[in-house]
Amino acid sequence: MKSHTEYLLFNTKKRRDYINITDSVEKVVEKSRIQEGFVLVSAMHITAGVYINDAEQGLIEDIDEWLDKLAPFGPDYHHHRTGEDNGDAHLKNLMIGSQVFLPVTEGRIDFGPWQQVFYAEFDGRRRKRVLVKIIGE
């Protein structure tokens, strides 16, 4: 069994942002030289998410509006008693999920049509990390 771990860095200009990280993850897989295995792509923060979906701009707008409707920015969350203002970002993270698992088959990520991996930032403008860890052979 081999393993290989890398960390992707983000520091978005906007509070919320959606970044296609498919190429970065593919490069980690290539570098690992693992032929059969799994890659975990996992946000290391609880106010950001990782998800698989389409790289279509209209859809990204839909996702952002939908998350903000179901877990809105603004209300006086209990969490804000700590001085924070990002209660919504924690809920958005729970809504969309913070990690995905990608299968590696014959040295490549075994994607279906239109599947792309996204980093979803819900409380940006600071340094954040995503872990990419692959195990296999």
Added chain:
Amino acid sequence: MKSHTEYLLFNTKKRRDYINITDSVEKVVEKSRIQEGFVLVSAMHITAGVYINDAEQGLIEDIDEWLDKLAPFGPDYHHHRTGEDNGDAHLKNLMIGSQVFLPVTEGRIDFGPWQQVFYAEFDGRRRKRVLVKIIGE
């Protein structure tokens, strides 16, 4: 370390459908002869999901109504500017999740009571695939 990969095929008659795939996944595990490891069951499309829950017909109706309440079919999503009409299916996929991981212990899927694996189709009436990949020993 051993690995084994198969693809399940679906082509539902209805736009939305919920299919119990527990037996199919168990057969893949059996065929792999892996005794200890993990199985990834992952929709290869961004308008379908995979989840674990109970095979109870009333509950399946509840899940369908609940998903359609929180991510409704019908509205004029930005994504529809591309000519598509399935914006809701993308959001339903994000809501319920597109993959599950099952533990394999002593050659069998280590399920708790009532746990069953479902394929959730949100934009059917075409050929779709689910990847089942097991790694272990």
Added chain:
Amino acid sequence: MKSHTEYLLFNTKKRRDYINITDSVEKVVEKSRIQEGFVLVSAMHITAGVYINDAEQGLIEDIDEWLDKLAPFGPDYHHHRTGEDNGDAHLKNLMIGSQVFLPVTEGRIDFGPWQQVFYAEFDGRRRKRVLVKIIGE
């Protein structure tokens, strides 16, 4: 490849409860002596969840209120035709997810800042289990 499996037991006094299980999961990893790998932490019941987020009391209250707003306790779910009264607990499980994957790097869980693992009980007052399975080397 090595593997190690344990089961955590719960029997909450309240119907809904949120329990920080980070230390318990870390002890399983230590005991396994695995240096590089993955840990699956997965609820073995379909009316409970496992998630990663902050151990902040206000946030836990926010999460509980938010889940109950989007998947409320009380309505006459179709599932209740079976005599059950826990339809909401099944939906809350689907909403927050029932499993997380943790990376193990150099013998320790590779957490980001504030990341803690929680068991979320949605239909307690009875014996329930969470599987913790680690594979790696």
